[in-house]
Amino acid sequence: MALVVAKFGGSSVADADKIKRVAERVVEQRRAGNEVCVVVSAMGDTTDELLELAEQVSPLPPARELDMLLTSGERISMALLAMAISKLGAEARSFTGSQAGVITTSTHGKARIIDVTPGRIRGALDEGAIAIVAGFQGVSQDTKDVTTLGRGGSDTTAVALAAALHADVCEIYTDVDGVFTADPRIVPNARKIDKISYEEMLELAASGAKVLMLRCVEYARRYSVPVHVRSSFSTKPGTWVTELPEAELVEQAIIRGVAHDSSEAKVTVVGCPDKPGVAAAVFRAVADADVNLDMIVQVGSIAGTGRTDISFTLPKTDGRTALAALDKVRAEIGFDRTLYDDHIGKLSLIGAGMKSHPGVSARFFGALADAGVNVEIISTSEIRISVVVRDTDLPGAVKAVHDAFELGDPDNQAVVYAGSGR
Amino acid sequence: MALVVAKFGGSSVADADKIKRVAERVVEQRRAGNEVCVVVSAMGDTTDELLELAEQVSPLPPARELDMLLTSGERISMALLAMAISKLGAEARSFTGSQAGVITTSTHGKARIIDVTPGRIRGALDEGAIAIVAGFQGVSQDTKDVTTLGRGGSDTTAVALAAALHADVCEIYTDVDGVFTADPRIVPNARKIDKISYEEMLELAASGAKVLMLRCVEYARRYSVPVHVRSSFSTKPGTWVTELPEAELVEQAIIRGVAHDSSEAKVTVVGCPDKPGVAAAVFRAVADADVNLDMIVQVGSIAGTGRTDISFTLPKTDGRTALAALDKVRAEIGFDRTLYDDHIGKLSLIGAGMKSHPGVSARFFGALADAGVNVEIISTSEIRISVVVRDTDLPGAVKAVHDAFELGDPDNQAVVYAGSGR
Numbered sequence: 110m111a112l113v114v115a116k117f118g119g120s121s122v123a124d125a126d127k128i129k130r131v132a133e134r135v136v137e138q139r140r141a142g143n144e145v146c147v148v149v150s151a152m153g154d155t156t157d158e159l160l161e162l163a164e165q166v167s168p169l170p171p172a173r174e175l176d177m178l179l180t181s182g183e184r185i186s187m188a189l190l191a192m193a194i195s196k197l198g199a200e201a202r203s204f205t206g207s208q209a210g211v212i213t214t215s216t217h218g219k220a221r222i223i224d225v226t227p228g229r230i231r232g233a234l235d236e237g238a239i240a241i242v243a244g245f246q247g248v249s250q251d252t253k254d255v256t257t258l259g260r261g262g263s264d265t266t267a268v269a270l271a272a273a274l275h276a277d278v279c280e281i282y283t284d285v286d287g288v289f290t291a292d293p294r295i296v297p298n299a300r301k302i303d304k305i306s307y308e309e310m311l312e313l314a315a316s317g318a319k320v321l322m323l324r325c326v327e328y329a330r331r332y333s334v335p336v337h338v339r340s341s342f343s344t345k346p347g348t349w350v351t352e353l354p355e356a357e358l359v360e361q362a363i364i365r366g367v368a369h370d371s372s373e374a375k376v377t378v379v380g381c382p383d384k385p386g387v388a389a390a391v392f393r394a395v396a397d398a399d400v401n402l403d404m405i406v407q408v409g410s411i412a413g414t415g416r417t418d419i420s421f422t423l424p425k426t427d428g429r430t431a432l433a434a435l436d437k438v439r440a441e442i443g444f445d446r447t448l449y450d451d452h453i454g455k456l457s458l459i460g461a462g463m464k465s466h467p468g469v470s471a472r473f474f475g476a477l478a479d480a481g482v483n484v485e486i487i488s489t490s491e492i493r494i495s496v497v498v499r500d501t502d503l504p505g506a507v508k509a510v511h512d513a514f515e516l517g518d519p520d521n522q523a524v525v526y527a528g529s530g531r
Numbered sequence: 532m533a534l535v536v537a538k539f540g541g542s543s544v545a546d547a548d549k550i551k552r553v554a555e556r557v558v559e560q561r562r563a564g565n566e567v568c569v570v571v572s573a574m575g576d577t578t579d580e581l582l583e584l585a586e587q588v589s590p591l592p593p594a595r596e597l598d599m600l601l602t603s604g605e606r607i608s609m610a611l612l613a614m615a616i617s618k619l620g621a622e623a624r625s626f627t628g629s630q631a632g633v634i635t636t637s638t639h640g641k642a643r644i645i646d647v648t649p650g651r652i653r654g655a656l657d658e659g660a661i662a663i664v665a666g667f668q669g670v671s672q673d674t675k676d677v678t679t680l681g682r683g684g685s686d687t688t689a690v691a692l693a694a695a696l697h698a699d700v701c702e703i704y705t706d707v708d709g710v711f712t713a714d715p716r717i718v719p720n721a722r723k724i725d726k727i728s729y730e731e732m733l734e735l736a737a738s739g740a741k742v743l744m745l746r747c748v749e750y751a752r753r754y755s756v757p758v759h760v761r762s763s764f765s766t767k768p769g770t771w772v773t774e775l776p777e778a779e780l781v782e783q784a785i786i787r788g789v790a791h792d793s794s795e796a797k798v799t800v801v802g803c804p805d806k807p808g809v810a811a812a813v814f815r816a817v818a819d820a821d822v823n824l825d826m827i828v829q830v831g832s833i834a835g836t837g838r839t840d841i842s843f844t845l846p847k848t849d850g851r852t853a854l855a856a857l858d859k860v861r862a863e864i865g866f867d868r869t870l871y872d873d874h875i876g877k878l879s880l881i882g883a884g885m886k887s888h889p890g891v892s893a894r895f896f897g898a899l900a901d902a903g904v905n906v907e908i909i910s911t912s913e914i915r916i917s918v919v920v921r922d923t924d925l926p927g928a929v930k931a932v933h934d935a936f937e938l939g940d941p942d943n944q945a946v947v948y949a950g951s952g953r
Contacts, residue, residue, distance in 0.1 A: 125584065125587035125588050128588055129588065159607065162547065162607070162611060163610075163611065163614060165547035166547050166550055166551065166611045166614045166615045166618070167614040167615060167617065167618040169618075170614035170617065170618075171613065171614065171617050171623075173624070174610045174611075174613040174614050174617070174623075174624075174625060175610070175614075177606060177609070177610040177613070177625050178606070178607060178610035178611065178614075180606070181603035181604075181606040181607050181610075182603075184599060184600070184602070184603040184606065185581065185584070185600060185603050187599070188585075188596045188597070188599040188600035188603075189584060189585065189588050189596075189600065191593065191596040191599070192585060192588045192589040192592035192593065192596050192597075192600075193588045193589060195589065195592065195593050195596070196588070196589040196591075196592075201593075201596075202595070203596060203599050205677075208675070229675075253630070253651075255627075
């Protein structure tokens with residue numbers, strides 16, 4: 110008997126029929142002898158409809174009340190799922206985030222989980238019931254107010270509950286078959302990845318892969334929760350996100366996949382005085398405006414001018430804020446002007462151990478050069494190489510890199526680029 | 532500075548514009564220097580829409596889950612009202628039934644309030660905020676599950692909170708100007724009652740007046756909460772429900788109003804053996820089926836037969852259940868058959884002290900006789916006379932009685948029929 114935490118997103122519970130299908134799936138798992146705890150999001154467009162109602166009443170509602178409003182969404186879906194399960198003859202009990210013991214900070218709209226005390230969930234499971242938990246919501250430790258976890262919150266709820274319950278697996282049901290070596294809409298022969306390490310999944314999520322949110326993967330890694338990303342439309346195995354054997358991590362350069370991201374823009378601060386503290390002042394101004402930078406590049410001093418350019422990428426949604434923040438400090442810092450470019454794309458190659466295998470980057474940049482793609486910014490980590498290219502070059506670049514590493518080869522589970530073989 | 536608990540029903544918060552109007556009204560009260568706690572129902576048709584969703588998933592959903600589902604309704608309206616108040620520059624904080632300390636029994640769907648511990652509400656008021664509370668809902672003492680209070684639950688929430696907070700008044704906002712001497716749709720010159728005792732209001736509510744639910748009035752009487760029933764569309768005073776001076780109750784026969792009820796049916800159990808225990812067996816069978824009887828009449832033994840008929844009235848919605856229950860015990864009790872009549876109407880005259888003034892009943896039955904109305908069943912209390920008539924006779928009977936006691940006379944605040952005059 111295993112303890113399974115299964116999370117179903119809003120599209121899986123969008124209407125009564127879909128809720129019934131989820132109920133069947135869950136009851137099957139229970140009847141197979143497992144203990145089952147289900148985490149649900151709000152039905153389909155519920156959250157958008159509630160936001161629209163709020164907008165009609167007040168353009169800038171208090172965050173506490175917005176959380177109170179939005180959390181009604183999961184309340185509806187979880188109660189309906191419990192009813193559907195009950196109709197199939199199994200016992201189900203639904204719990205709000207607060208009842209499930211999801212204790213958070215009090216930052217409404219983007220609270221972070223501090224602790225999970227799943228006494229009531231454990232009790233329901235002990236009595237043989239299927240526990241249904243509202244995703245995305247919790248209760249603040251200090252004020253006992255209802256909070257929400259922000260984007261990807263339901264995935265995080267599921268992983269956090271799985272950790273607290275010492276579950277055997279946290280299943281994340283989604284509308285794709287798992288995590289792929291590249292976006293199948295761009296690379297038709299992209300292959301589902303059977304198994305991936307937390308670190309690699311973190312880099313994929315941070316580099317634009319949308320199937321799992323970064324926070325959820327971070328949480329899973331911290332508490333070593335095995336995550337199984339799989340399709341809610343089939344019973345085929347999906348992608349397992351787990352710890353990989355140390356040997357595999359160190360001795361081989363395994364290329365997992367290619368991620369891309371079209372949601373960023375590039376800001377260039379032109380004509381900065383080339384002296385200590387200037388870059389720090391630029392980034393301080395942007396950070397004070399609550400904007401997260403991604404990649405940064407500084408061109409060396411331009412001969413004879415004593416001046417330099419600083420470029421960085423950031424989410425397009427933060428573009429206006431960052432430019433306004435920089436404009437305020439232009440005179441003080443003494444740069445000439447800012448340039449804004451929202452026609453860039455980011456491509457990342459992810460794989461454990463690639464850093465110790467120089468052949469990887471040679472092949473990577475070779476593939477981009479052969480495809481005629483110009484690289485504007487480069488950034489690397491132990492297990493990732495990222496480049497910024499023109500947005501129009503992005504699909505071709507993704508395909509070229511995916512091909513160069515033979516990621517679409519159905520015989521290769523993980524492509525071993527160098528090392529002692531397997 | 533007064534402490535006001537104000538309750539707004541579903542039609543008062545049916546859409547964004549109506550919520551904004553309620554917000555304006557509430558903020559005005561706050562700015563006038565009062566402490567304000569608002570109790571809200573779910574928006575307009577929300578409850579019906581949620582029930583429809585539940586029906587699509589399961590025809591007989593578990594009561595616990597139905598409560599979980601339905602309580603999302605007030606969560607939405609209260610958060611939106613808090614946002615609207617906040618937009619007007621006042622501070623508002625919304626609280627679920629559980630957060631507001633509404634502790635109930637665990638009978639889902641019709642829980643009863645056991646205790647109210649409004650620490651968080653008191654805290655919000657102390658900080659100058661307007662507290663918004665979800666009506667109709669609470670948390671069970673034993674299981675800490677979410678419960679609902681059943682029909683009229685939001686009124687009861689308001690009165691219970693007013694009692695616990697020692698409020699100066701519990702205002703019940705509704706779509707009429709207050710409690711009337713009769714239904715103005717039937718009696719055009721019906722007059723708004725300025726002041727009425729708990730006991731009279733109880734009888735009116737029990738006799739079909741829909742403006743306040745019986746439970747809410749019972750609660751108000753038990754804790755001596757002054758209730759002010761008033762229109763959400765005007766600032767005119769409505770009807771005050773309070774304790775009346777003892778003198779007024781005892782020495783005068785004050786006729787408050789005429790209530791009517793078309794929601795009942797009459798069951799006649801024909802040919803019962805005229806011996807001890809038979810009536811008890813009949814009523815036991817009906818009570819065991821969870822049907823509440825209203826009026827009961829037993830015709831004396833029919834000459835020479837040793838048999839008698841027993842009639843009673845009950846809600847039409849319980850008719851089928853009661854007949855089925857009686858059918859099962861027919862052979863055992865030995866009656867002939869049952870008759871079902873759903874073309875009856877009940878009329879009640881309510882006023883404190885009428886019992887000690889025989890002239891009241893003489894005038895009452897005289898008016899009915901003059902109007903050619905045949906009376907089928909009679910029942911009385913200290914402050915009420917009720918009769919069952921044909922449903923087609925009901926409107927004429929209500930008008931006749933209303934006229935006979937000059938209840939429409941604008942000069943009479945309360946019609947003093949007999950006694951020391953005022």
